[in-house]
Amino acid sequence: MWFDIDPKSAIPLFEQIVSQVIFNIASGGLEVGDLIPSVRKLGSQLTVHPNTVAKAFQELERMGVVAERRGRGMEVTPDAPKICQLQRRQRVGNRIAEALREAMSSGLSPEEIRQLVESVIRSP
Amino acid sequence: MWFDIDPKSAIPLFEQIVSQVIFNIASGGLEVGDLIPSVRKLGSQLTVHPNTVAKAFQELERMGVVAERRGRGMEVTPDAPKICQLQRRQRVGNRIAEALREAMSSGLSPEEIRQLVESVIRSP
Amino acid sequence: MWFDIDPKSAIPLFEQIVSQVIFNIASGGLEVGDLIPSVRKLGSQLTVHPNTVAKAFQELERMGVVAERRGRGMEVTPDAPKICQLQRRQRVGNRIAEALREAMSSGLSPEEIRQLVESVIRSP
Amino acid sequence: MWFDIDPKSAIPLFEQIVSQVIFNIASGGLEVGDLIPSVRKLGSQLTVHPNTVAKAFQELERMGVVAERRGRGMEVTPDAPKICQLQRRQRVGNRIAEALREAMSSGLSPEEIRQLVESVIRSP
């Protein structure tokens, strides 16, 4: 299980947490029936306030990706893998599309953009 | 001169306006000494509140890209092209890098990402 | 002895258990001197955590409805029937009053509400 | 426009606020295109923290009942009346059904319950 959170990003923290949980389920890092980390544990791990994590969890619950097990925590639902794999493609695709749309509106040529993409995809 | 604004994007409107002005200067759509449109004119053209446009112009002035010509409006400075071409690469590059970083952290393979990018770059 | 528990209700489980014991005593299903089921037995019967049952029993003891018989369990007290018949009317009345108060504040007419009540009272 | 909030109720405040807005729209007290009161205004009117009101508004936005007008407030959507009239019946019906189900499980006869209902419906 892996979390990649950037507190300086314009994307709200709770939204980033939602995405990361989705990605973990989509890639099999979290499986059906698993308990996801508690709000307090994850909060201290990410140095984020537990309330912020809780907000992310409520969103995930609303999506049907996790369900509360009273007094135990939040459990990955049977429907989660299907939902999350779909969501992953949508979220990743949308953000790339948005960035490329901006790139093209900037006057850079498709070739320059392709080079930029390649340099990024290889580097980090 | 061309503006591509998306009011539904998570990126603040004033930030999008700043970028679009920078892109117009970088690509030669606006040249040194040109007057950029007034706050009201641009506001009504983009259906954005004039205060929001004013905030963007303030930011551009702070960057040294435009300067006030008393009684005439905001004028593109001599330094602007150099600044804007640099800014364009940085802004476009950063946003692509961010989107790709997310894509890679999502568990998709580099090959899948490359395909996604190609499909987006070709479509619209 | 009969228990009607809904784990999805907004009403706390322990509160539902308290009510159900009260109703059983009020209606004569449990009589003075009877032993109520043990915390573990009732817990496994209702698939509820024993601590939750224990909390309900604590509340019932505080109300004077049951008392501990050392080594035997919890026994229905002589005062219980009187207390429980009063409590039953209060609890049922309060909850109905609350639901109807909401119904009336919703803008539905008394006639529409009466119909709703009739349809519910006849159906299940 | 009318709000009936009970801070002592077991129902969460934000949920009560959601219901009350729905009821107001369903009964025509709020019409399509109206701005609902701001989080701060409604918060101080109900002596509830603005964050609690905001949580209710987010739920309403998620339901498609209101939409944000950036910098102006939350506006009643065209779909709202239909949604709210449906929701009103469901919410009111559910709560009455729950209360009556409890009443019947308490051992009271249908006739006693009907009398209770009538006495409540006539009194306040």
Next chain:
DNA sequence: GTGGTCTAGACCACT
């Protein structure tokens, strides 16, 4: 002025 996000910390129900 508007709502959105975040931190902080309290209390509660439940296991």
Next chain:
DNA sequence: GTGGTCTAGACCACG
């Protein structure tokens, strides 16, 4: 220990 609700108050983006 778990999550849910609420209060409190800060800062931000937008009009």
